[in-house]
Structures are given as C-alpha cells and as structure tokens.
Amino acid sequence: MTATDDLIDRLPEPPEALARATSQAERVADMLRVFVIDGALAPGTRLSEERLSRKYGVSRNTLREAFRLLSRERLLVHQMHRGVFVSRPTSADVRDLFSARRCLELPAVRGARHASEAAVAAVGAAVAEGEAAREKADWWGLGTANMHFHRALAGLAGSARIDEFMSQVLAETRLVFHVMNAPEQFHAPYLDWNRRIHLRLAERDADAAAVELSRYLDASEEQLVTAFTAMERDAGGA
C-alpha cells in the first residue's frame, strides 16, 4: 500500500454515466420515447418494423430490442404477429394511474420532514418553471412543468426506484392528454395549487402539504376521468 494507492482510494465515485456507453437499441428507444410522449406519434399508431428500420438506418433486430424496452414501459403495446402500437389508455388506465400516483406522491410528501433541501428546492424549481411557461402562454411547456412538479414530489422519498417508476407513470399520464387531444390549458388552473403545496413544504408542514396534494389529485382525477369517459363515449358511438 503506497501513498498513491491511498490517494486513488479517496477519489470520488465514478459518475454513473461511465457504466453505459449507450447501445444503438437504447438510443432508438430514447428517440421513440420522445416521439410518443410529445405526441408526434399518436396513440394507436402502428409502428412498422420495416419502415422505421429503413428510416432510421437500423436493422429490424435492433429496432425490435427498442420496441421491447418501450413495451415494458407501457408506452407501446406489442400484439403478437400484429406489431407494436402506441398505447391508447382507457379511462380505467386513468384511474389506475391516479391510484399509483397517490401511492407514490402522498407518502413522499408526508415524509418530507426527512427529505433533503435539494429535493424540496426541485419542487420549487418546477413551480417556477410552470409560472414562466404560463407567462409565455406555452401550454405544452406548462404541461411539462407540471410533470416535473409531480416527479419532484415523488423525489422527496429519495428512492431511485420510486423515481423511475414515477417517471413512467407520468409519461403514461401524458399519453392520456394526447388521446383526448388535450388542451394543455388543462394544467393552468392547477399551477396555483402547486405553488401552495410547495409553500407548505418549504415551511416543513408536510401534513398540510399532503392534504392539499390529496385534494389536488382527487380533483384532477375527477376532471380527467369525466372528460375522458365523455370522449370515449363519443368515439365509441361514432
């Protein structure tokens, strides 16, 4: 054991990006994920293996690996011998998503006493992001900010697995807005609510924040499900 060894041992941990020079399949998956979440690919669209592999210059096999990844995230659905389609959530999915969000967000907020300063700050940053977007009447940006807000809430739990699951749930939630070709102004009324929740958190009054959030989720789910079932009825009848 020399002095150099000692120094090397004290070096900071490797940034986790080191582990993964991303593979082609992952890069393709990342690209498609953005397309789906941003609505460039409408729910229900079929993704042709041949056309996509040609368009993006990757082999069918690589593309299929990407499809598998996104299917597991529920952004695509895979039907045997028929292909993969962009998920088209139903109102039952909306309810399920909100159940999941209650499980993830409420406990995280309630336990915010033990959350790091940075985690609380992230919540505040998301609120500010939303307000900036509202200024500019950037409704899509407002929706994104709202997603960031709720992801930050779940982040209070301080668990990497929760964070990842929450990200998935929010990505799916975003699909819901697309499927009812969503006015993103939908989010606008909730911005003040977000601000209030963050205020409670900043005061470290976790319980009050949780109560607000619970009401928020109830209201949001209610509104969403109502709009959604109406849309489903119209589409079903047509």
Place this chain on the structure above:
Amino acid sequence: MTATDDLIDRLPEPPEALARATSQAERVADMLRVFVIDGALAPGTRLSEERLSRKYGVSRNTLREAFRLLSRERLLVHQMHRGVFVSRPTSADVRDLFSARRCLELPAVRGARHASEAAVAAVGAAVAEGEAAREKADWWGLGTANMHFHRALAGLAGSARIDEFMSQVLAETRLVFHVMNAPEQFHAPYLDWNRRIHLRLAERDADAAAVELSRYLDASEEQLVTAFTAMERDAGGA
C-alpha cells in the same frame, strides 16, 4: 341489433391472457427470471449469449430480446461489450428497496377500508401458506409465502401498475437474500407478525395494521442491512 348481439355483449370480458400468445423471447425471459429468483443463477454470474442460445435452442437475437426485458426489471444488468450479469444488489439497494416498499405497502394498507374482500382474503391466504411451509420446515417456501404476503398487501391498493411494480421490487428483494446466501429461516420470526397484520385487516382496522406493518418494515430493513453490510465488509476485505 338482434337478440344474439345482446347476448354477445353480455359475455364476460376476455381473459387478458388472450392478448398474448407469448413470443419466444418472453418465454425465455420467464424461464431466466425463475432461474434468477430461485438462485439457480447466482448474483454476479455472467450470461454468455452463445452458450445460452445454444443450450436453449434459440437464436442470439431472441435471447438478447429476453435479456433486455430482464434488464429493465433490474434482475440482470447489461454492460456494454461485456455482457449481461445477474444483478448483485448492494446495501444501498436494500435501503432503496425498503423505501419503495414503504411507499407501496403502507398506503395500500392504510386505504384498506376500500379494498375488496378478495384482496383481504389474498392476504390471509398468504399467511396460511407461510404457516404450512413452516410446518414442513420448507424455508424456501416460507420465503415465497412471505413475498406473496407483501404482494397481497400492495394489492389492497387495487392498481395493476402498483401490483406489477411491487412484484419487481419483491423479486429484487429475493436477490438480496441470495447475495448473502441467505438462511431462509430469516423469514420465520416474521410469520406471527404477518398473522397479526392480517387480523387487523380482517377487523377492518386499517390504521392499526399500518402501524404494525411500519414496525415490521423498520425491523426487517434494520436486520437485513446489518447482515448485509457485515457481509459486504467481509467480502470486500477478502
């Protein structure tokens, strides 16, 4: 609209198994998942593409699709140009897993007022399963029963997404036992605790059940992390 149409409309919903005549990749993934969870493949083991594809008579491409699926479940880890390995959780992972479990299980139990009879019965069944296993000194079965118990608790939330996430978390938890070549008797002392929790649930005293569960999780995490860090120290020193 004829009378037959009417009857057809009233038919039960299709069992969701209908959607998926499973592909080969999924079947391979299912098989490997069992191997990993049951410990036939020890944590850290590298899975050679060539050898496995030959052994199980599938092409490398198909096998790789299976690898992707399991990587996303965190049962395998994929390292670029090095291959896939059975995950080797660290003590930090143990903490993270318990954070996740608190988020999933506690809210589900607290909200058990609204849970279905069937969901509560599933909890009871898991307890019985555990007691039967203890009778036969079947420690592995006892561990399985314990997993079922906690999955049933999360199931009280009544969300398919939560159920799936919980299953993943529990599968990973099982890996933890393997990595410290786990005496499954580990679970035995907790069986009575499970019984108590179920009793509270059956009485519909959700809050009392949640309190018990919270203590359970604290104790279990504490014990696990202690044993785990001791093992890490030994392994690191050796």
Place this chain on the structure above:
DNA sequence: ATCGTGGGATTGTTGAACAATACTTCAATC
C-alpha cells in the same frame, strides 16, 4: 348479409457474417 378461401403483407425467428470492444497473454522496460 354471412361464411370460406385465397393472396399479399407483416411479423417471428433463425443463422451467418463482420465490426467493435474487452479480456488475456506475454514480452519489454524501469
């Protein structure tokens, strides 16, 4: 209008090939 029956298109899976990268071995150097 309903029910079979093709034909065409797409996916499912395989096998082989080659490029890119990591690991191993061994010799050269300080």
Place this chain on the structure above:
DNA sequence: GATTGAAGTATTGTTCAACAATCCCACGAT
C-alpha cells in the same frame, strides 16, 4: 519484481437475408 505496452483471442454489437407463421383484406360462393 512490478508495471507498462502490444499482440492475439474471445465476446458482444449490429446488420443482413431468408423463411415460416400469422394476420388482414378482398373476392367470390352460398
């Protein structure tokens, strides 16, 4: 003696082409 450097080897990453299995659609028969 330990470390560095430079082959060679093994394994993964990715592509391509082929064929089987399956689904979809249109056509015609009843």
